[in-house]
Amino acid sequence: MNIFDRKINFDALLKFSHITPSTQQHLKKVYASFALCMFVAAAGAYVHVVTHFIQAGLLSALGSLGLMIWLMATPHSHETEQKRLGLLAGFAFLTGVGLGPALDLCIAINPSILPTAFLGTAMIFTCFTLSALYARRRSYLFLGGILMSAMSLMLLSSLGNLFFRSIWLFQANLYVGLVVMCGFVLFDTQLIIEKAESGDKDYIWHCVDLFLDFVTLFRKLMMILAMNEKDKKKEKK
Template sequence: MNIFDRKINFDVLLKFSHITPSTQQHLKKVYASFALCMFVAAAGAFVHVVTHFIQAGLLSALGSLGLMIWLMATPHSRETEQKRLGLLVGFAFLTGVGLGPALELCIDINPSILPTAFIGTAMIFTCFTLSALYARRRSYLFLGGTLMSAMSLMLLSSLGNLFFGSIWLLQANLYLGLLVMCGFVLFDTQLIIEKAENGDKDYIWHCIDLFLDFVTLFRKLMMILALNEKDQKKEKK
């Protein structure tokens, strides 16, 4: 019973001795901005699905792309920090609006898909993020070339699906995309650390990398669950 008397030092679990203190402070800003993006994106999705005040379409897509280009073109400095945060919030909102059609599709099939996909995405993202943070520096940066090759393969399979319309090809593309995005979470997290260690402290742009990884993961997992649910309904019939 002495095992229950032992004290657990939780500080050790959050100790990243291989990451310098300045980079750790940078990561706190990155993930704080990421949390802000998640709340704003949820608001954007709510506006599309529930209020229908703003609908996803060509204008919202162009607006999201325009804000990203504007943010990219605005240099990182203390003078532009508030402006860039505003651009980040606008981009996250329109990204949430852009998820609206996929959310409505899943709600029509089975509303329980949404919380399942979100919890699954959060667990996957958290596990792979912690793996990248605790791993030895640069240990996952070699994935860059492999991930880009996999993205090219996904593009080819998507083009093939346009001509053949195979459900199996679509499912394979979704599963491959889910696996690739898990790799991007590892790669982008360690790349952010390396950039910060080399003096790049643009936490707003680094936040966008992780935010897009999460959104893409969520979209892929949501569509996989939706296709599986449709298959189950067909089998019952």
């Protein structure tokens, strides 16, 4: 038998038999909202890069935090759906603006870092998302406690590094943080499925979880690539 004559059943690849049809429809809304967030965040980042507003990092962080709290406080219902989508778009826009200072730094070092970091983040996010979707239900939920403990340790080490100013500790936090965020993609994806199966259909708030995972992954990968590029330039001198 010629193995090259076999046909691949792409329909079977896209079937998630362990996920109910209603939850699959919910996930479609979540990822459609996620795509909207990515587009709006890219617009926000572009606005900063073009305008070079110096205080954008601080102001956008405060603004995005305020919008996220407002979104959290607004109940999920059919009547508030358009309002909450507007808040989500505003949150994504300001998050994109907040990436501006890091984008400026990478552009100054090597502009090719940005597309490399974005494509790398997209590949990582897609692979871990598919792993969570195809895996047995609740198989990655055990990661929750481990990931939160790792985040706490990273926070403590970051605070300690304000005094030690160790470049090695800073780099370790970036690499460990990258691994931790990959774990969060697995955990959050399966947690969204379980919430939807239990009747929680707030796709807008579920989108926020995945969007923050993607942005954090992108930021860390971007900084890692920027540091590596700076080291290469130092070696050439």
